[in-house]
Amino acid sequence: MLKITEQESNYRHLEKMSVEEITKNINKEDQSVALAIEHALPAINDLINTIVDKISTGGRLFYVGAGSGGRLSVLDTIELPTTFGVSNDLFNVILAGGKEHLIEAPEEKEDDINSAWEMLVQHKVNVKDIVIGISASGTTPFVLSALKECRKNNISAGCIVSNPNSTIAEQSDYIVELITGPEFISGSTRMKCGTAQKMIFDMISTSTMIKLGRVQDNKMVNVKLINDKIIDRAVKMLMGNTGITDYAKAKELLLKEGSVKKAEDSWKNNNKSTE
Structure with missing residues (x-):
């Protein structure tokens, strides 16, 4: 060779x-x-x-x-x-x-x-x-x-x-x-x-x-929330994806669910149930 x-x-x-x-x-x-x-x-x-x-x-x-x-x-x-x-x-x-x-x-x-x-x-x-x-x-x-x-x-x-x-x-x-x-x-x-x-x-x-579905659009919706910078980015991502306008509310939901993807799914399910 x-x-x-x-x-x-x-x-x-x-x-x-x-x-x-x-x-x-x-x-x-x-x-x-x-x-x-x-x-x-x-x-x-x-x-x-x-x-x-x-x-x-x-x-x-x-x-x-x-x-x-x-x-x-x-x-x-x-x-x-x-x-x-x-x-x-x-x-x-x-x-x-x-x-x-x-x-x-x-x-x-x-x-x-x-x-x-x-x-x-x-x-x-x-x-x-x-x-x-x-x-x-x-x-x-x-x-x-x-x-x-x-x-x-x-x-x-x-x-x-x-x-x-x-x-x-x-x-x-x-x-x-x-x-x-x-x-x-x-x-x-x-x-x-x-x-x-x-x-x-x-x-x-x-x-x-x-x-494998770990990315949505062009976003890291499954990123692990390991530091303040990533959490802030994820909160803004969640707000953009869902229309939530309250930063504190979006952050609370994000930290409860553990990822943007899970938080977004939870938000959508809750909104469907109230329609």
Whole structure:
């Protein structure tokens, strides 16, 4: 396979560039990321539709990753319970070295060919679920070994990779190849590859939550009421959705019901009964 991610940068002698030149060239390279994603949209859409089907029938999503891609998937998944009011175990991450060592970046763990599947088994992964491998190179042993076991056990598997025709793609049912080209610093896949991965995670989680009914119009109607800023936003959301004009009354109803969606449903039901 051709490892585009390991090819030499299109730029030389970076140390001789001014800050203005460095940022201009990084920005130029970053602009190619959205175009690479656009090219991959059909594959991304197939993957998202499968995730929605799996979760709608009682399944879960598991990301399996190491390095920057794995850590970025953790950052995405930890936002979902608050933003969309879903359970913590709907989107999961199997991270090389364990999520508890997230900030330590134990890169040597990406060569571990046993622990990924062991962690999936601990989570009781089954045929209802879908497992997505994340690997810029498309060859990470930690990820590859997990997908091989998924195939043996008839568990649906997808991948997000940045090289074509990779060994990880060979073990995947749903293949997303984000070919972003050589990095600004040769081989530093935390840059364009990482940016592309973050954008894909946003697409997957946001699209899935919308299709699961966790968003109404363009509003986070199931957001968890965890601080004053969110409560204030939710009160105003409820007022806009229902026509309630009294802020204090809307806030009281919101806090009683626990979410904008539940408060709105309660308000509608009560108004129907008084008509």
